[in-house]
Amino acid sequence: MKSDPKELKGIVKIVTDELLKYLESSKKGEGKVLVQEDPERLADALNLAGLIRDGSIDNSNVREFIRIYLRNTQHMHHPHYIGHQVAVPHLASGIADMIHGFVNNPMAIYEMGPAAAVMEKVVVNWMLDKIGWFKAEHLHESRDEKIGGGGVLTHGGSLANLTAMLSARVSISPESWTSGLQEDLYVLVPETSHYSLARSVSIMGLGAEKIIPLAVNKLDQVIPEKVHSTLEAMENQNKKVMAVVANACATGTGLYDALDEVGDICNNFAVWYHIDGAHGAGALLSEKHKHLMKGAEKADSMIWDAHKMLRSSALSAGVLYRDHKNLDATFRQKGSYIFFEKEQLGYDFMYNTVECTKAALGSKLFWALAAEGEAGIGQYIDEQYEKTREFFAFINDQDDFECPYEPQSNILCFRYSGASDSDDFQLKLRNELVNAGDFYITTTLMNSKRHLRLTVMNPDTNLESIGKLLKAIREVARSIG
């Protein structure tokens, strides 16, 4: 392919034809969800080394190439994809990726992509508005920075959590940026929180020992009274608490912590309150479910992944602040080629991110919203949450299955109890099921017990899919005895 416009046009057509066929047949539930070839055989089938050597992908071989590639994908659009929390992306979000791939505007400085930068600003303002942190009149106003909340999009929730933790550190220990940590700082984190928080604490040099696990109930949710007593004990021992974290919702179970109560406690102790809403902040868009996010506005920072419940392709994650000043104070870097005083239009996100070059992350969410409207995305979240409760009732009704709790979100844990009760058996069930390729599900430990786990991301997954899943699990159970 030698950048001849006519040939390129042909290739774009072939690729989009094949993608649309893939989408249609996946949505109909045709074929396997996942086939895992031996990696070396797969590399051969795709002729990866040969194509690198010869630069010979062109009109004549691209169709076969893309077909093999697509056959070897995780088929997210297949209704039997009920696995991880990654969005089944809206087609519109894919269009955003295509545009970005063509124009490649790393818009962390305004002059490197004004349209993409303004898109990020508007979707960040939209997120802030949903939390109640946006104080300007119109979503396109950048004036809000002076008076209300602030935020930025990062390449994923893990980086967003790290950014929020950095802000918390600067807030309690402003000198740490320059002098390094001169004192011990503690972070109170639910035992069930995402591992990226523990990682952030270690990356920042606090040391993993400075994580104080917050006690959780049988459903792995934070117990607010324990937050209070822990903070009191820390105060009595003159130990400085950098942040308290709550889940909205927990990755494993999909259950929300009592955000409102924990918020009141943190505000009373004047300690930084961070909500990890990577998966579940989308409930803010649902009339029926936004009560789960009650009290979210009491946080100092929150993260919210668009590539989970907002139909956006990976990655696009908001790190959001009640007070923009806390974000503005976080990074204090100098770089003469990029950070200089200038009379300029627009805004540079670069001052507020770990990243230097950054993709047009706002465009992924913008296109999904522009296609569905915020009500449409809200309805999607509503339906996924409602459906999951229906699946719960159905599974719980079976003699040989048990669900430990009624789900609050679109994450559902259950066990097959028709044979061995051991954790190993649940794991084996899952492995055999996934190897067969007709379903993709995950597992998690809950209350220290291994459970099978569904994340109902796909709009096309229905009760019939779940009926078939249970049947397949029973068959696998029989075959492994």
Ligand SMILES: *Cc1c(COP(=O)(O)O)cnc(C)c1O
């Ligand atoms: C997925 C998730 C993360 C990590 O987000 P990535 O975008 O995968 O880096 C953090 N916290 C919670 C609660 C999550 O569910």
